[in-house]
Amino acid sequence: MSTAVLEAPAESRVHYLNSNYGIKSWLLTTDHKRIALLYLGSITFMFFIGGAAAVLIRLHLIEPTGALVQPATYNKLFTIHGVVMIFFFLIPSIPAVLGNFLVPMMVGARDLAFPRINLLSWYLYVIGAGLTLYAILTGGVDTGWTFYTPYSSTYAHTQVIATALGVFIAGFSSILTGLNFIVTIHKMRAPGLTWFRMPLFLWAMYATSIIQILGTPVLAITIVLLAAERLLHVGIFDPAIGGDPILFQHLFWFYSHPAVYIMILPGMGVISEIVACFSRKRVFGYSMVAYSSMAIAVLSFLVWGHHMFVTGQSVYAGLIFSVLSFMVAIPSAIKVFNWTATLYKGSISYEAPMLYALGFIGLFTMGGLTGLFLASLATDVHLTGTYFIVAHFHYIMVGGAVMAYLGGIHFWWPKITGRMYPDGWARFAALIIFVGFNLTFFPQFVLGYLGMPRRYAVYPAEFQVLNVMSSAGASILGIGYLIPLIYMIWSIRYGPVAGPNPWGAKGLEWETPSPPPTENFEETPVVTEEAYAYAESESAHG
Amino acid sequence: MAEMSASAAHAAEHERGLRHHFEDMEQQHEAGNLGMWVFLVTEIMFFGGLFAAYAIYRSLYLPGFEAGSRLLDVKLGATNTAVLIGSSLTMALAVHAAQTGKRKALVLFLILTMLLGAVFLGIKYDEYATKWHHGLVPGLKWAPDEEIPGNAPLGSVEMFFCFYFFMTGLHALHMIIGFGIMAVMAAWAWRGKFSPGYYAPIEVSGLYWHFVDIVWIFLFPLLYLIGGRY
Amino acid sequence: MSGHVVPVKIYVAIFLTLLALTGLTTGVAFVDLGAYNTVVALVIAVIKMLLVVLFFMHLRYVSNLTKVVVLAGFFWLAILMTFTLSDYFSRHWVDQPTGWGPSISAPPQP
Amino acid sequence: MAEPWFGFPIKPVDASTTASSVDHLYYFLTALTLFFTFFIFMTIFYFMVKYRRRGPGEKPKGTPTPLALEITWTVIPSILCAFVFTWSSSLYFRNSRPPNASMEVFVVGKQWMWHLQHPEGPREINELHVPVGVPVKLTMTSEDVIHDFSIPVFRIKHDVIPGRYASIWFQATKTGTYHFFCAQYCGAEHSGMIGWVYVMTPTDYANWLSGGGKNESMAQAGERLFTQLGCITCHVSDGTGRGPVLQGLFGHPVKLRSGETRVVDETYVRQAIVNPNSMPLPNYTPIMPTFQGQINEEQVLQLIAYVKSLGTEEKGKGK
Numbered sequence A: 001m002s003t004a005v006l007e008a009p010a011e012s013r014v015h016y017l018n019s020n021y022g023i024k025s026w027l028l029t030t031d032h033k034r035i036a037l038l039y040l041g042s043i044t045f046m047f048f049i050g051g052a053a054a055v056l057i058r059l060h061l062i063e064p065t066g067a068l069v070q071p072a073t074y075n076k077l078f079t080i081h082g083v084v085m086i087f088f089f090l091i092p093s094i095p096a097v098l099g100n101f102l103v104p105m106m107v108g109a110r111d112l113a114f115p116r117i118n119l120l121s122w123y124l125y126v127i128g129a130g131l132t133l134y135a136i137l138t139g140g141v142d143t144g145w146t147f148y149t150p151y152s153s154t155y156a157h158t159q160v161i162a163t164a165l166g167v168f169i170a171g172f173s174s175i176l177t178g179l180n181f182i183v184t185i186h187k188m189r190a191p192g193l194t195w196f197r198m199p200l201f202l203w204a205m206y207a208t209s210i211i212q213i214l215g216t217p218v219l220a221i222t223i224v225l226l227a228a229e230r231l232l233h234v235g236i237f238d239p240a241i242g243g244d245p246i247l248f249q250h251l252f253w254f255y256s257h258p259a260v261y262i263m264i265l266p267g268m269g270v271i272s273e274i275v276a277c278f279s280r281k282r283v284f285g286y287s288m289v290a291y292s293s294m295a296i297a298v299l300s301f302l303v304w305g306h307h308m309f310v311t312g313q314s315v316y317a318g319l320i321f322s323v324l325s326f327m328v329a330i331p332s333a334i335k336v337f338n339w340t341a342t343l344y345k346g347s348i349s350y351e352a353p354m355l356y357a358l359g360f361i362g363l364f365t366m367g368g369l370t371g372l373f374l375a376s377l378a379t380d381v382h383l384t385g386t387y388f389i390v391a392h393f394h395y396i397m398v399g400g401a402v403m404a405y406l407g408g409i410h411f412w413w414p415k416i417t418g419r420m421y422p423d424g425w426a427r428f429a430a431l432i433i434f435v436g437f438n439l440t441f442f443p444q445f446v447l448g449y450l451g452m453p454r455r456y457a458v459y460p461a462e463f464q465v466l467n468v469m470s471s472a473g474a475s476i477l478g479i480g481y482l483i484p485l486i487y488m489i490w491s492i493r494y495g496p497v498a499g500p501n502p503w504g505a506k507g508l509e510w511e512t513p514s515p516p517p518t519e520n521f522e523e524t525p526v527v528t529e530e531a532y533a534y535a536e537s538e539s540a541h542g
Numbered sequence B: 001m002a003e004m005s006a007s008a009a010h011a012a013e014h015e016r017g018l019r020h021h022f023e024d025m026e027q028q029h030e031a032g033n034l035g036m037w038v039f040l041v042t043e044i045m046f047f048g049g050l051f052a053a054y055a056i057y058r059s060l061y062l063p064g065f066e067a068g069s070r071l072l073d074v075k076l077g078a079t080n081t082a083v084l085i086g087s088s089l090t091m092a093l094a095v096h097a098a099q100t101g102k103r104k105a106l107v108l109f110l111i112l113t114m115l116l117g118a119v120f121l122g123i124k125y126d127e128y129a130t131k132w133h134h135g136l137v138p139g140l141k142w143a144p145d146e147e148i149p150g151n152a153p154l155g156s157v158e159m160f161f162c163f164y165f166f167m168t169g170l171h172a173l174h175m176i177i178g179f180g181i182m183a184v185m186a187a188w189a190w191r192g193k194f195s196p197g198y199y200a201p202i203e204v205s206g207l208y209w210h211f212v213d214i215v216w217i218f219l220f221p222l223l224y225l226i227g228g229r230y
Numbered sequence C: 001m002s003g004h005v006v007p008v009k010i011y012v013a014i015f016l017t018l019l020a021l022t023g024l025t026t027g028v029a030f031v032d033l034g035a036y037n038t039v040v041a042l043v044i045a046v047i048k049m050l051l052v053v054l055f056f057m058h059l060r061y062v063s064n065l066t067k068v069v070v071l072a073g074f075f076w077l078a079i080l081m082t083f084t085l086s087d088y089f090s091r092h093w094v095d096q097p098t099g100w101g102p103s104i105s106a107p108p109q110p
Numbered sequence D: 001m002a003e004p005w006f007g008f009p010i011k012p013v014d015a016s017t018t019a020s021s022v023d024h025l026y027y028f029l030t031a032l033t034l035f036f037t038f039f040i041f042m043t044i045f046y047f048m049v050k051y052r053r054r055g056p057g058e059k060p061k062g063t064p065t066p067l068a069l070e071i072t073w074t075v076i077p078s079i080l081c082a083f084v085f086t087w088s089s090s091l092y093f094r095n096s097r098p099p100n101a102s103m104e105v106f107v108v109g110k111q112w113m114w115h116l117q118h119p120e121g122p123r124e125i126n127e128l129h130v131p132v133g134v135p136v137k138l139t140m141t142s143e144d145v146i147h148d149f150s151i152p153v154f155r156i157k158h159d160v161i162p163g164r165y166a167s168i169w170f171q172a173t174k175t176g177t178y179h180f181f182c183a184q185y186c187g188a189e190h191s192g193m194i195g196w197v198y199v200m201t202p203t204d205y206a207n208w209l210s211g212g213g214k215n216e217s218m219a220q221a222g223e224r225l226f227t228q229l230g231c232i233t234c235h236v237s238d239g240t241g242r243g244p245v246l247q248g249l250f251g252h253p254v255k256l257r258s259g260e261t262r263v264v265d266e267t268y269v270r271q272a273i274v275n276p277n278s279m280p281l282p283n284y285t286p287i288m289p290t291f292q293g294q295i296n297e298e299q300v301l302q303l304i305a306y307v308k309s310l311g312t313e314e315k316g317k318g319k
Helices: A004-012 A023-027 A032-060 A071-107 A115-137 A151-155 A160-187 A200-232 A245-279 A286-302 A315-342 A352-375 A377-383 A387-417 A423-450 A461-494 B025-060 B062-070 B074-099 B103-133 B154-190 B200-225 C008-028 C036-056 C064-090 D017-050 D067-095 D202-211 D218-228 D266-274 D297-309
Strands: D002-005 D008-012 D103-110 D113-117 D123-125 D127-131 D135-142 D147-151 D156-160 D166-171 D176-182 D195-200 D253-255 D261-263
Touching: A032 A071, A032 A115, A032 A387, A032 A461, A071 A115, A071 A160, A071 A200, A071 A245, A071 A387, A115 A160, A151 A200, A160 A200, A160 B025, A200 A245, A200 A286, A200 B025, A200 B154, A200 C064, A245 A286, A245 A315, A245 A352, A245 A387, A245 B025, A245 C064, A286 A315, A286 C064, A315 A352, A315 A377, A315 C064, A315 D017, A315 D067, A352 A377, A352 A387, A352 A423, A352 D017, A352 D067, A377 A423, A377 D017, A377 D067, A377 D156, A387 A423, A387 A461, A423 A461, A423 D008, A461 D008, B025 B062, B025 B154, B025 B200, B025 C064, B062 B154, B062 B200, B074 B103, B074 B200, B074 C008, B074 C036, B103 B154, B103 B200, B154 B200, B200 C008, B200 C036, C008 C036, D017 D067, D017 D166, D103 D127, D103 D147, D103 D297, D113 D297, D123 D127, D127 D202, D135 D147, D135 D156, D135 D297, D156 D166, D195 D202, D218 D297, D266 D297
Parallel strands: D103 D135, D127 D195
Antiparallel strands: D002 D008, D103 D113, D113 D123, D135 D166, D147 D156, D147 D176, D176 D195, D253 D261
């Protein structure tokens, strides 16, 4: 890296980080890059809260009789883990941090379409997170992140309303982010940046935003109805007046299934960027990958019933949801094949972001394929509600979304901070996380097949061996997550100066200095070529 | 390689109301308008969840829903529909006044819109009070002292009133928010913030107001009319 | 700025039409049409909505993109409705799979 | 309850007719998963080595995207998915259609225990005794929240939902003692809702049934309730009462006042007891009081058993 040359100008130059100082300049900022950093801080905080709960869960499960806490406390732990990780980490992670930072830069704009709404959405996130933390501190909540009625509406004696309200408010944060991205991508693209010249990250963010816009409001109304029912002791899910608990599940999963694509689609976008950059190739089948993002956005809304195969949903609805669930697997498969093919005849190097990306492809493949077990009716009956679900979900969410998030953070860190982190440590951490992850979650597939139900505070002794293995893996995984936290913070101060484009990457965000100036570009850029023009004589059609 | 365009000198002309990150008023206006429509789509889905639930329960508990519907006052419902349509007209005329640069007319129509909104909420309050009086409020005061038409099962009637209060309550909440927005718009208009070149906030607030009207256009038949009143 | 200015006359005409439709739908509610009462009420509501959306909200005069956005909203609402309702309507089709015999008896002795 | 593989638990015992057929599909899917995972891993690894960067300024040539390739890797997964879907769905359909002459057991879940009752009378808590080789139908409901009755060795489970009946069936193939679980989170002691299935030889089962002393059968208990609650005053067998005749009713279709036709099954009878006015009949005044809150789910089941014992038409006879 030829960073030494650029060192002097980077220090004296005015950029978004040093343009002004003080708490107010951050808390009242409308700069999308600063808001991204506000999100980065708050999301990391929530990640370690959810992570702490996970550590306690795994420690507790070392003993069949429960090593640590009472069952009631255990129930609160897994609920905290689920609620915090899903609503306050995974859903906002890539969109709110990387998306916020990169969408305006990738479209060649000075900011998102609605900067003040962007700031508002961060405040909504903080208020939602605050309410949820308040709920945790004042007795916790024990409904599971799924809030199934009538347990949540009538029988639970914990802070359901405060948590529900927190999720509700965070939902609006998510809606406003999606709204901002949709309008920005539609209306603020730089001259020459046609839809099929956009980086795939933008396609992924666009598809994600569609889901956020169309799905989240349904969760919001469902949660309002749940909270109202809890307050008034009567409501539309109440079996006493003929209410159907399964209706709650319909409405809940109408959002919450597409929501897993809110978590994974942005990750897929990140992977496309990284794989293209480090193999010096245009993403293989660019348009197929772009279309598959849109296909996922639409199909993801048609499959929610596969969470309800054993609830007493009609057999026919089950069949329809099953076949559609198989269909949503196809676009994901297309993406995996295309990423793999991108490597073909490339010039591949192995910096840390690439290791995360390759790890993602492998783990996502496994996570996706194990999803077939759950889309298929006959096997789902046996596997649903067991640790198989837990394993599958974590392969997609931790092996997929979190790996992509970390890969993306490593990839754009020099752009965000202007500094490089120690690549050796980063590669080491990637390896540790990969190994720790598989050790933690692979045994859970077997546990699920053996029939161990999820959300069990104590369990029959026959399941102990696999649980101990899983807990051992979790300790490795936990360390793996701490290493980047340390060297990333270190690098802000002591890392070598990165320069505008340390990876030799393509894309508008790399054509502006690192860290970028407040207005991103000195002049509005004009795009004259397709995305990922790495190779020498790119055959322009694909 | 992307080149830098030499022509983009956005700093030069800062029209009134143009925010710095947009290239021109056209782009800003279109972005704002699109943003509002996208927001309204989220509102469709928000109310949509309730409407879907309503459709399911109505099909399951038809007698109770019809009986509940017949306990509502169709005259008040129809009056409120007319009032809200009237407020939509004044809102549309307000946008018209903004487009043609008539400041006083703009303020007048905004205030008329608020007034009609207030009339709607007043009538709604009266209806709620009546329901309270007759013990038809699930959860808070459920002790119906009226005869249930058709001897329908009480549980299903209660379910109907759950929907009645959730749906009209959320609608009324939207009305109240709209009322606040109109107040701000009227104040800004009075101070002469808008011009034929810059009236996006009025237009966007109008979209919101009309949307709330549309929700009521559906609530009126679903709650008041299709109860077998013949 | 390129906002379309709609003549006041059209606004008033739409307003009067909406009032007339409100009267009509209220009147029809007192006539026995069987199941069609619901259909008529909803059709009139949809017509009223279209009038408001197309004229008061200027959807007639704006870009195709906005129209697509609105259509997407209704399309997704339709997804929510049809898929949820499909469960409820098909539950009774084979609630009990055929073949349950009288099962109050003791199991057959070997 | 696992079959160890070199001392390592990897597969649950299969103890029902359903289990092995589900396992075959499971093995196929596992093979599919392993194949594609290896394929992707190996391809990536091969490319990683073969096309590693050899110099800093290296610029690879672009490769075109052949449409045929894209179509191939879209079509092949689609065919595989269609195949698995067909296999799985036919299996699911088959498994949800039990053979005739099933024996029936009633299950009520409540926080945090399982109440099970045999028609002949014996009641159990967190235990289920069944004979081997006989199809058993479980009719299940909940007193409070959603539970889920799961028997891994039989590869079956179903949610147990308040206010309605769910049913599953199995035919055990191996005698032994196996776990059943609550597999839907239901509150503080969720993980304590575990019980045992005792699969016995028919002789042992017969002994067990008769060993409990003089048991009142469910139908008898239901008949006692029928008198106690005063149902008998209106539902008179000769048709002169204010309520419909119940003799020979079960399993027949009835026409409701709304024009809808419903078959009198467990769910119907339950609804008729707890919420009679929700489904008025054409020739009767809806005067029956609701029994919601006055009797518990187990008593409802006893009444159902009684109504059933008044005569059914054998629906499956023609098959």
